[in-house]
Amino acid sequence: MIYREAGQFKTSYEADEAIFPVRQDRVFVIGLLVVAFFVIPVIGNDYWLRSVLTPFLIFSLAALGLNILTGYAGQISLGTAGFMAVGAFAAYKLSTGIPELNIIIVFILSGIIAALVGIAFGLPSLRIKGFYLAVTTLAAHFFIEWTLTHFGWFTNYSTSGVISAPEMVLFGYTIESAESRYLLALSIVVVMTLLAKNLIRSELGRAWMAIRDMDVAAEVIGIPMLKTKLLAFAISSFYCGVAGALWAFIYIGTVEPQAFDINRAFEVLFMVIIGGLGSIYGSFMGAAFIVLLPILITNIAFAFGANLPAEVLTNAQLIIFGSLIIFFLIVEPYGLARLWQVAKEKLRLWPFPH
Amino acid sequence: MKLMKIAASAVAITAFAGIATAAEQYVPVTAYWTGPYAPGGSGIAGGWVDYMKLINKRGGVNGVMLKWEKCDTQYKPDLMIECYEKMKGKGAPMIHPFGTGLTYAVFERAWKDKIPVVTLGYGRTDATDGRVFPYLFPALTNYWSQSTTKIKFIGQQVGGMDKLKGMKIANVHHDSAYGKETTPVLEAQAKKYGFEYRNFPVAHPGLDQKAIWLQIARQYKPDWVILRGWGVMNPTALKEAARVGFPRNKVVGVWWSGAEEDVVPAGRAAKGYYAAGFHGSGTDYPAVQDILKEIYGAGEGELPKERVGSIYYNRGLVWGAFTVEAIRKAMERTNNQPVKGEDVQWALEHLEVTPAMIKKLGLTGLMPPMKLSCADHEGGGRAKFMQWDGSKWNVVSDWIDSDQEIVRPMVEASAAKYAKEKGLKVRDCK
Numbered sequence: 101m102i103y104r105e106a107g108q109f110k111t112s113y114e115a116d117e118a119i120f121p122v123r124q125d126r127v128f129v130i131g132l133l134v135v136a137f138f139v140i141p142v143i144g145n146d147y148w149l150r151s152v153l154t155p156f157l158i159f160s161l162a163a164l165g166l167n168i169l170t171g172y173a174g175q176i177s178l179g180t181a182g183f184m185a186v187g188a189f190a191a192y193k194l195s196t197g198i199p200e201l202n203i204i205i206v207f208i209l210s211g212i213i214a215a216l217v218g219i220a221f222g223l224p225s226l227r228i229k230g231f232y233l234a235v236t237t238l239a240a241h242f243f244i245e246w247t248l249t250h251f252g253w254f255t256n257y258s259t260s261g262v263i264s265a266p267e268m269v270l271f272g273y274t275i276e277s278a279e280s281r282y283l284l285a286l287s288i289v290v291v292m293t294l295l296a297k298n299l300i301r302s303e304l305g306r307a308w309m310a311i312r313d314m315d316v317a318a319e320v321i322g323i324p325m326l327k328t329k330l331l332a333f334a335i336s337s338f339y340c341g342v343a344g345a346l347w348a349f350i351y352i353g354t355v356e357p358q359a360f361d362i363n364r365a366f367e368v369l370f371m372v373i374i375g376g377l378g379s380i381y382g383s384f385m386g387a388a389f390i391v392l393l394p395i396l397i398t399n400i401a402f403a404f405g406a407n408l409p410a411e412v413l414t415n416a417q418l419i420i421f422g423s424l425i426i427f428f429l430i431v432e433p434y435g436l437a438r439l440w441q442v443a444k445e446k447l448r449l450w451p452f453p454h
Numbered sequence: 455m456k457l458m459k460i461a462a463s464a465v466a467i468t469a470f471a472g473i474a475t476a477a478e479q480y481v482p483v484t485a486y487w488t489g490p491y492a493p494g495g496s497g498i499a500g501g502w503v504d505y506m507k508l509i510n511k512r513g514g515v516n517g518v519m520l521k522w523e524k525c526d527t528q529y530k531p532d533l534m535i536e537c538y539e540k541m542k543g544k545g546a547p548m549i550h551p552f553g554t555g556l557t558y559a560v561f562e563r564a565w566k567d568k569i570p571v572v573t574l575g576y577g578r579t580d581a582t583d584g585r586v587f588p589y590l591f592p593a594l595t596n597y598w599s600q601s602t603t604k605i606k607f608i609g610q611q612v613g614g615m616d617k618l619k620g621m622k623i624a625n626v627h628h629d630s631a632y633g634k635e636t637t638p639v640l641e642a643q644a645k646k647y648g649f650e651y652r653n654f655p656v657a658h659p660g661l662d663q664k665a666i667w668l669q670i671a672r673q674y675k676p677d678w679v680i681l682r683g684w685g686v687m688n689p690t691a692l693k694e695a696a697r698v699g700f701p702r703n704k705v706v707g708v709w710w711s712g713a714e715e716d717v718v719p720a721g722r723a724a725k726g727y728y729a730a731g732f733h734g735s736g737t738d739y740p741a742v743q744d745i746l747k748e749i750y751g752a753g754e755g756e757l758p759k760e761r762v763g764s765i766y767y768n769r770g771l772v773w774g775a776f777t778v779e780a781i782r783k784a785m786e787r788t789n790n791q792p793v794k795g796e797d798v799q800w801a802l803e804h805l806e807v808t809p810a811m812i813k814k815l816g817l818t819g820l821m822p823p824m825k826l827s828c829a830d831h832e833g834g835g836r837a838k839f840m841q842w843d844g845s846k847w848n849v850v851s852d853w854i855d856s857d858q859e860i861v862r863p864m865v866e867a868s869a870a871k872y873a874k875e876k877g878l879k880v881r882d883c884k
Contacts, residue, residue: 152536266875316874411488414487
């Protein structure tokens with residue numbers, strides 16, 4: 101009853117090509133954006149904005165990047181953390197080398213640098229497929245990590261190799277408070293999500309999906325492998341690079357290679373798998389699951405007045421978290437995005453089951 | 455409406471009364487009980503919390519009871535930030551980030567929130583210059599000071615600093631921020647004393663060191679080896695040294711390489727190995743005996759009883775004692791009421807822990823005396839050296855003073871560089 105598109109007619113091509121053809125979806129997304137932009141910064145405190153929502157947004161962006169490559173183009177990658185590190189260090193070098201550069205331009209340029217690195221490491225994908233490709237991207241990860249730790253130039257010859265990100269100034273306003281950091285991350289994520297959504301619906305997006313579903317057939321119908329695959333790597337790395345730069349500048353405030361270790365790559369991969377391969381909002385759901393759930397478990401334990409020792413709590417959290425991952429993958433192997441779709445279909449029929 | 459108002463004021467009154475009567479001092483305990491570094495994390499946190507329990511049993515700090523909250527960082531900067539944001543609003547008087555990378559992640563925001571960041575035996579070395587870093591305290595001793603004590607110790611072993619000339623020293627270090635921190639100070643000392651040194655970086659986690667030790671023992675043939683390891687890298691290094699026949703009594707570890715956890719897994723290979731420490735080991739101290747009796751006797755201990763007196767546990771006691779003494783000093787400003795970050799910042803810059811005070815605490819020989827000031831946020835800079843005899847650590851040296859002639863100018867230069875980068879005003883400490 102609530103979710104039913106009956107009576108909504110498409111009378112023009114524009115209406116047919118709209119991102120959200122169903123009115124309810126449109127209302128929902130706009131409402132969500134209004135809440136995210138205007139309500140949350142007002143009601144959220146420092147803790148929520150800075151250490152929960154900001155990392156959630158940044159992880160969503162990284163998951164989106166990986167989803168483009170793995171979910172849409174079908175190329176398995178473990179290099180996410182490496183590409184994030186490239187973005188973070190590129191942003192650091194750019195903003196310290198040219199301090200007058202606008203921070204948004206810094207983020208875009210660091211994304212482009214990450215994209216170039218992504219293209220270089222995407223080349224093997226033309227010959228290697230599946231798990232073997234995962235191994236080459238793993239090599240890319242270690243190569244990047246090693247390079248960043250061993251050449252002082254990347255860290256401006258800091259002795260410890262840990263450097264603090266410079267201050268961010270945007271239109272004369274210093275991005276410092278939790279609210280401004282959150283809003284900057286949110287704006288970037290929203291714009292890039294919109295771009296991704298349109299990209300997926302474009303010719304390129306369809307070419308990616310064709311390659312994912314069967315690359316030989318895709319080649320036969322005239323999709324250029326070299327260009328399409330490398331573009332997938334480039335665009336995916338661009339997203340990861342920007343996410344890495346945001347991580348270093350907006351969230352942690354320091355740039356160090358250890359922050360982008362192999363666990364980070366797996367974390368993002370889990371987000372994509374749990375959220376739903378080949379789904380934009382799945383990336384967000386996956387990020388929410390991985391980032392928010394552990395915090396939720398801790399807070400629920402506190403809410404019930406459980407005065408558990410920290411060591412028991414973190415171990416319990418890991419156990420619950422792990423079991424939930426297994427549970428979800430058994431119940432819904434296509435991810436949370438699929439659950440959401442099923443829910444929408446149920447809503448359409450509700451309250452009549454047939 | 456009226457009812458609401460009454461209810462609200464009633465809540466306010468009880469809340470106020472709650473604060474006024476209970477007089478509790480909140481202490482955040484951030485450490486790691488899970489993850490790859492949990493053995494060190496749980497040991498130090500255990501000693502620290504046990505010490506606070508002992509203080510509470512004795513009536514708290516000037517009558518104010520300590521109330522602590524634990525937060526598990528898993529040695530990850532992002533989780534550290536979550537813990538920090540969660541705890542800062544609850545009246546945190548100071549933060550121990552417990553990790554060099556974690557320190558870098560929080561110190562700037564803590565500075566803005568006016569909460570001192572205390573890093574005992576780790577952290578950012580150049581923060582010793584308090585004129586540039588008012589809210590960061592690498593107290594007791596920093597990595598560069600430690601490095602100079604180590605070279606002095608080697609000098610003592612060979613019979614004088616002039617004997618170092620022409621010697622070869624290998625620096626086997628963890629390839630990370632922590633591991634690389636001492637490179638510049640070693641270089642400066644090599645110049646001063648005329649020895650030669652070479653770096654041998656070991657990739658994380660350090661399980662594969664065969665090639666490195668072969669190169670050390672067969673090709674480079676150093677007179678001494680400095681082991682700057684962390685976690686599983688340490689026993690592996692000792693085992694490899696034994697395999698290639700490099701004498702272990704020519705290997706000197708740093709204080710993150712010198713706990714029971716670092717030598718026991720290496721078995722006999724660890725016998726004779728030296729390591730630095732900035733505090734004593736064992737249980738032969740009045741305060742430790744009291745903890746065993748009053749806390750563990752009542753079954754309230756944090757850890758299994760066997761771990762009491764281990765290196766990490768005792769380090770935790772030093773952290774606890776330092777925290778408590780800083781709070782006690784800060785209470786001079788608040789008339790024995792719970793303290794805030796700014797009070798503790800003042801207290802830390804005026805903190806002096808004298809041998810008489812340490813005796814009163816029952817920690818003589820375990821805790822080093824120290825004196826911090828506005829310009830000097832280290833305040834100690836001494837180390838003791840221990841040797842592993844196959845079953846326990848024996849202290850084999852007196853307190854060795856660091857060489858501030860080398861360290862201080864380097865600290866000031868590095869801090870000045872930071873101040874310039876950030877456009878900071880340098881405080882005048884006169």
